[in-house]
Amino acid sequence: MTxxxxxxxxGYWVFMVPGALALLLVIIIPFLxxxxxxxxxxxxxxxxxxxxxxNYERAAHDKTFWLSFKNNLYIIVSMTVIPTIVGLLLASFxxxxxxxxxxxxxxxxxxxxxxxxxxxxxxxxGVVWRWILQPRWGVLNWLLGLVGIEPQxxxxxxxxxxYSVMGIMVWFQIGYPLVIFxxxxxxxxxxxxxxxxxxxxxxxxxxxxxxxxQIRPEIxxxxxxxxxxxxxxxxxxxxxxxxxxGRATMVPSYxxxxxxxxxxxxxxxxxxxxxxxxxxxxxxxLFIRVQSRQELQEAL
Amino acid sequence: xxxxxxxxxxxxNKALALIFLITLLIVMLFPFAIVTINAFKxxxxxxxxxxxxxPGGFYTQGLKDFWKRVDFTNKLINSTVISVSVAIIGxxxxxxxxxxxxxxxVRGRVWFLILFLMANTLPQxxxxxxxxxxxxxxxxxxxxxxxxxxxxxxxxxxxxxxLTSVFSTFPREIIEAARIDGANKLQLLTxxxxxxxxxxxxxxxxxxxxxxWNEFFLPMILLVxxxxxxxxxxxxxxxxxxxxxxxTSSASALLGILPCIVFxxxxxxxxxxxxxxxxxx
Numbered sequence: 001m002t003x004x005x006x007x008x009x010x011g012y013w014v015f016m017v018p019g020a021l022a023l024l025l026v027i028i029i030p031f032l033x034x035x036x037x038x039x040x041x042x043x044x045x046x047x048x049x050x051x052x053x054x055n056y057e058r059a060a061h062d063k064t065f066w067l068s069f070k071n072n073l074y075i076i077v078s079m080t081v082i083p084t085i086v087g088l089l090l091a092s093f094x095x096x097x098x099x100x101x102x103x104x105x106x107x108x109x110x111x112x113x114x115x116x117x118x119x120x121x122x123x124x125x126g127v128v129w130r131w132i133l134q135p136r137w138g139v140l141n142w143l144l145g146l147v148g149i150e151p152q153x154x155x156x157x158x159x160x161x162x163y164s165v166m167g168i169m170v171w172f173q174i175g176y177p178l179v180i181f182x183x184x185x186x187x188x189x190x191x192x193x194x195x196x197x198x199x200x201x202x203x204x205x206x207x208x209x210x211x212x213x214q215i216r217p218e219i220x221x222x223x224x225x226x227x228x229x230x231x232x233x234x235x236x237x238x239x240x241x242x243x244x245x246g247r248a249t250m251v252p253s254y255x256x257x258x259x260x261x262x263x264x265x266x267x268x269x270x271x272x273x274x275x276x277x278x279x280x281x282x283x284x285x286l287f288i289r290v291q292s293r294q295e296l297q298e299a300l
Numbered sequence: 301x302x303x304x305x306x307x308x309x310x311x312x313n314k315a316l317a318l319i320f321l322i323t324l325l326i327v328m329l330f331p332f333a334i335v336t337i338n339a340f341k342x343x344x345x346x347x348x349x350x351x352x353x354x355p356g357g358f359y360t361q362g363l364k365d366f367w368k369r370v371d372f373t374n375k376l377i378n379s380t381v382i383s384v385s386v387a388i389i390g391x392x393x394x395x396x397x398x399x400x401x402x403x404x405x406v407r408g409r410v411w412f413l414i415l416f417l418m419a420n421t422l423p424q425x426x427x428x429x430x431x432x433x434x435x436x437x438x439x440x441x442x443x444x445x446x447x448x449x450x451x452x453x454x455x456x457x458x459x460x461x462x463l464t465s466v467f468s469t470f471p472r473e474i475i476e477a478a479r480i481d482g483a484n485k486l487q488l489l490t491x492x493x494x495x496x497x498x499x500x501x502x503x504x505x506x507x508x509x510x511x512x513w514n515e516f517f518l519p520m521i522l523l524v525x526x527x528x529x530x531x532x533x534x535x536x537x538x539x540x541x542x543x544x545x546x547x548t549s550s551a552s553a554l555l556g557i558l559p560c561i562v563f564x565x566x567x568x569x570x571x572x573x574x575x576x577x578x579x580x581x
Contacts (some may be wrong), residue, residue, distance in 0.1 A: 012404020012485065017411075019397035019456060026453040030430035043355065044433075061470045113325045116332065121514035121532040126555035127539050128331050131553055137546045139334055141353040153338065171328065175401045207447060232423050235516035239536045253517075256425045261521070266429055273425035284421045288414060 031277075038270035048267065055271035064247055065272065068255045071162060072231060075251060078166035079173050079230035084222055086170075087177025090114070092211045094178075096184040096193075111182060115175030122172070126239030129168045130155065137274045155241050158248040165240055165249055169233075177222045184215040217290065228280055250277050332557065338550040339363060342363050346546050349536050362551040372555060379513055379530040379559070382444055382451070387454035387508035391501055394459025401460065403475065407581055419457040426518050430541050432521050446522045447530075451515060455508045467493065506567045513559070517556025518564070532556060 038055055042048035059065045099107040117125060132139045133154035141151035154164040188210065196206050212219065234253040237243060243250040243258070252272055259269030321403040338346060340355040345350060366372070397416070401409045431450055432441070470493065478492050494501070516532055523529050529537070535556045538544075544552070 012400040015404065016398075016400040016406065016484070017377070019393040019460065020412075022393060022453045023416070023419055023457065025428060026431070027422065030337045030427040030434065031422065033430040044429075075581050093317075094321075096430075097317065102318065103309075109324060110321050114328050116564075117328065119510075119560045120557060121516065121560065123516045123532040123536040123559070124553065125516075127535055127549075127556055128335055128553045130539060131546075131549045132331060132333065134546070134549075137351075142350055142352075174328070179554075181429055228421055228431055235532075235536070239539065253423065253425050257517075260425075260429050260432075264486075268423075270429065272366045273413070273423060273428075276423045277426045277474075280371075280416065280423055282510070284418055288417060288422075294535070 032272045034140055035274055038266055040267045042266040043264040044266045045264075055268050056275075058268065059271055059275065063143050064250060065252075067247055068250045068252045068272075071249060072233075072251050074162050074166055075169065075230045075233050076227060079233070080223055080226040082170050083173040083177050083226065084219065086174055087181055087222070088212065089207075090174075090217070091178050091181035091185060092207055111178060115179055117172045118135075118175040120172075121235070123235040125168070125172050126236045129171075130240055133164060155259060156245055158245045161241055161245060161248045165236065168240070169230075169236065171228065175198070176226070180218050180222055183216060184218040185211070191244040221287070221291050224283055224290070228283050228287075231276060231280055231283075258288045270292040306487045312544045319320060335557065338389060338547055339554040341547050343545050343547050351546075359406070362547045363429075366548055366551045366555065370538060370552075372531075372534075375529060375534045376559070377572060378444060378528060379532075382447055382519075382530060383509045383512040384449045385456055386451045386512040387505045389448065390459055390502055390508045392508045393452065393456035394463050395501070396445035397460040398458070398463030398467050399493060402464040403488070406553075409464070413461060413571075416457040416460040420454060420461065424454075426517065428521050431518070435522055441522065442528055443464065444523070444528055447515075447519050450513050450518055450522070454537050457510065459504050459508070462504065463497070463500065466497060497570060505569050506563075506570045510563055510567075511562075513563070531559060 032120075037048065039050060039052060040048035041051050041054070094107045094110055098110065120128070133141075135141060135151060135153040135156060139155075140154065152160060155161050191213070192210050193206055196210060201209070228230065232253060233251055234257065237249060237251055237254045241249040243254045253276065256269045256272035256276070259265040259272065261269075334351060337355055338351055340357075340359050341349075342359050342361075345353070345356055345359075396411075400406045401412055401549070406412070427450075431446075433442075435441040435446045440449075447543060474492060474496070475488065478488050483491065513530070514532060515530075516536065519530050519533050520537075523533065526537075535552050536554065
């Protein structure tokens with residue numbers, strides 16, 4: 001191919017100029033500036049003072065910093081671990097059993113219904129749940145009252161707030177892996193299942209050795225994408241708890257926001273967001289490596 | 301021994317499966333339903349009959365009051381203007397980039413692609429303060445234009461990644477034929493590549509539109525006055541500030557949900573085609 005490149009094939013780069021320039025100005029430069037700010041102490045008004053890696057040392061000893069990442073692990077359980085597992089089971093149940101024994105339309109209706117929360121802006125999902133969980137007149141406490149359970153302050157009690165947020169995120173997130181996995185299952189050759197059934201494999205054996213094995217690429221993509229999403233969780237926390245009560249639901253993105261815009265610790269905010277970036281970049285590189293095996297390589 | 305008969309077992313299984321699936325469906329849809337029915341109740345009704353009763357009448361005062369209070373028409377206009385502009389500009393930029401990378405196979409394209417993908421997955425927190433500072437410096441702070449510019453570029457980064465992989469499989473014969481007929485590169489893009497990839501572009505349009513509509517963090521950073529805010533932003537911010545009663549709160553949540561339901565119904569087919577497009581072919 002390259003040997004045959006004529007003058008006609010050159011000069012395409014001109015088309016990239018607007019896009020590349022926009023990328024430089026809106027993303028690359030602000031990002032580099034942010035990294036630079038992380039090495040300074042700055043209140044956003046006077047000029048920043050260079051302090052080397054002091055912010056990073058401070059982060060290493062900051063309990064809130066570590067707590068925010070620990071809370072993020074809870075968020076990962078609710079946005080990645082549970083939705084992926086439930087999504088796999090539900091997808092194979094809907095695809096295998098429901099579509100065959102009850103009907104394709106039924107399977108599609110259930111899929112659409114379970115997916116519905118995904119169409120909401122996360123902020124609105126947060127508003128809806130805050131309303132349901134409101135301690136005085138909220139629906140959940142009202143329902144629990146019917147069966148004689150004491151009302152709880154779901155988002156205001158430091159011991160349970162993180163679990164409330166997790167529950168909401170599971171509700172919000174289930175639809176995404178479900179839809180991806182159901183689409184992926186269409187690729188799987190039905191003869192594999194038939195052959196396994198003839199060999200006497202039970203449902204679980206088929207699930208593990210065929211379903212999971214065959215749609216591994218999609219599982220990997222879902223896991224990585226939801227990991228990235230859970231690290232970026234902001235709107236939900238902003239609407240539901242603002243990181244509270246106390247620091248019970250503090251996550252890195254909200255912690256950096258607080259330092260930027262509430263405490264005027266711009267340097268420290270930049271440090272937290274830079275650490276987040278490093279983690280996300282590592283995950284993105286993993287994503288690219290998986291993708292490149294499947295898509296990029298064949299395509300380019 | 302009728303109970304052991306295979307047909308009976310099958311029916312019982314089917315019934316159990318349906319009960320399970322329907323229960324789950326009710327749990328998933330419960331928040332939508334509960335918000336909807338309570339948005340049409342009077343505060344007195346809510347207080348005396350609780351949240352589960354159906355509204356006695358079609359009370360719309362709560363919705364109207366909230367609509368007026370936040371000037372919801374204005375929020376709908378802001379969200380629409382921002383989302384449509386971002387979708388158009390984002391696709392324009394992505395189309396040009398992908399044309400160079402996927403059709404033109406510009407040198408170093410793999411690295412460019414990685415760069416674009418990174419730009420899209422980057423946490424917005426790592427851009428927010430410099431963007432906020434620059435926007436203030438340039439006098440763009442608190443304008444819808446600032447949000448349009450920033451989100452267009454972020455969306456175009458994803459669009460570039462997706463469109464490039466689509467264009468890379470574009471039949472070379474068509475390109476060669478067009479070149480032999482004397483088409484220049486611009487004509488190749490506008491008369492051949494863009495029209496042929498219209499289905500993909502329309503999927504991207506829908507996604508960019510909805511993603512932008514749902515965006516929260518950057519609009520919150522860049523838009524401070526309520527007259528410039530988007531639907532999710534205005535509703536979320538108000539939720540935090542005012543001590544609203546139960547029915548007004550549910551009216552506000554319903555107003556946040558409704559546009560999304562409309563989009564879902566409008567774009568359903570495009571969406572189901574597109575949700576998986578970004579993952580694995």
